[in-house]
Amino acid sequence: MPALMIQGTGSNVGKSLLVAGLCRAARRRGLKVMPFKPQNMSNNAAVTADGGEIGRAQALQALACGVALLSDMNPVLLKPETGVGAQVVVQGQRRTSTSAADYALLKPRLMEAVLQSFHRLQAQCDLVLVEGAGSPAEVNLRANDIANMGFARAADVPVILAGDIDRGGVIAQIVGTQAILDPEDAALIAGFLVNKFRGDPRLFDDGYNLIEARTGWWGFGVIPWFHGAARLPAEDALDLVDNGKGGPIKVACLGLSRIANFDDLDPLKQEPGLAVQMVMPGQAIPGDAVVVILPGSKSTRGDLAFLRAQGWDVDLMAHRRRGGHILGICGGYQMLGQSVADPDGIEGPPGETAGLGYLDIRTVMTKDKRLTRSSARHCATGLTVTGYEIHIGRSEGPDCARPFAMLEGRPEGATSADGRVTGSYLHGLFTDDAFRGAWLAGLGVQASGLSYAQGVEQVLDDLADHLEAHVDVAAMLALAR
Known part of the structure; x- marks a missing residue:
């Protein structure tokens, strides 16, 4: 079944919420949707229906899809235990604890589990919406990558790149990401989104057009700041x-x-x-x-x-x-x-x-x-x-x-x-x-x-409405293959 991946120009640019909103929008179109994140790092986890654990963001995305939580939705979960080490959870179960240096040696052996989980999800639904981790611009981590372009290349999944205008420098974020990527990786990126805009989005028209001209990528929209995000579960302790x-x-x-x-x-x-x-x-x-x-x-x-x-x-x-x-x-x-x-x-x-x-x-x-x-x-x-x-x-x-x-x-x-x-x-x-x-x-x-549960459901509906109002959702979903 088709898949589409949302990657970001950095951490905390809003990838998790974008995927959750797209999940709800696709579900409202009558599609059976599954969320997927190849590798996540979080100590905020959820217990799955099959007795494993996944990142809290994928649990929220599954809720947006209206499906049960499955370990395959987040096949590699890293749970930091110290400043330099983390517990490694593979397909829902603790495999080992390792240092960051040793994890780099372990990572090549994890792609098989990642692709196995991804293909199992594909067999159960009409569409898989994938969330990247961190940024593909971290090219020093590109070798044996399973979280961003390494996965996208291995699974042949098209990518939309999201930038965060609230932190400033969004033009450099997006144009710079293309400049530093391997050409074959960059070829998988079909377009971009500008997220977290405060004020009138039309004020960014010139910058938006510049990004399109410099990258040759299609712009799918400028997304104003979504205030309801504060009422949804946060995954990152930095929030x-x-x-x-x-x-x-x-x-x-x-x-x-x-x-x-x-x-x-x-x-x-x-x-x-x-x-x-x-x-x-x-x-x-x-x-x-x-x-x-x-x-x-x-x-x-x-x-x-x-x-x-x-x-x-x-x-x-x-x-x-x-x-x-x-x-x-x-x-x-x-x-x-x-x-x-x-x-x-x-x-x-x-x-x-x-x-x-x-x-x-x-x-x-x-x-x-x-x-x-x-x-x-x-x-x-x-x-x-x-x-x-x-x-x-x-x-x-x-x-x-x-x-x-x-x-x-x-x-x-x-x-x-x-x-x-x-x-x-x-x-x-x-x-x-x-x-x-x-x-x-x-x-x-x-x-x-x-009702707390009804409140979360309402915010997810509001998020989908927010994306529908400001983004060409239909064109984005049409990219999936």
């Missing part, structure tokens, strides 16, 4: 900002160095009674926070050290003395215990690190990774909580006798004796509207009554 505006009740979340699955917070951000504030490195935990959330982490022991280096352990002690609540999710749950041991060095050097000591549990990292969608019964309210688990490690201790929830007939998570510190391995718990409302009621906040 996290201090957004402490909102209602009278403040929820603070720690911006850990290896923060993972931070979209757990997204449903809370839509609540007008809350002010959700990301506490970034160098900042203190606000003294007026009612709840502090310790989010997931790709390196629990590493982020414990990072947390202490910021002085957040001292802030948490003060928060606890003031009667504040603490919620730990996944890696954040592990940090709340007495200790975190990693005898086999799965997440870093072998060893054991003292936890924060707010829950009487101990965690041991294990080689087995739990990847599953889960439905549990919240012990405090009796409500059903739906979410997913994506973690290594086993946590046990006396406070597990006061579980957060009952999952498959067994206790899940732990709660302190006074009920003000809670930990759970369940991600995505706040997407459940009824549970979110009950949790907010416990803080004295009236829930908005809005």
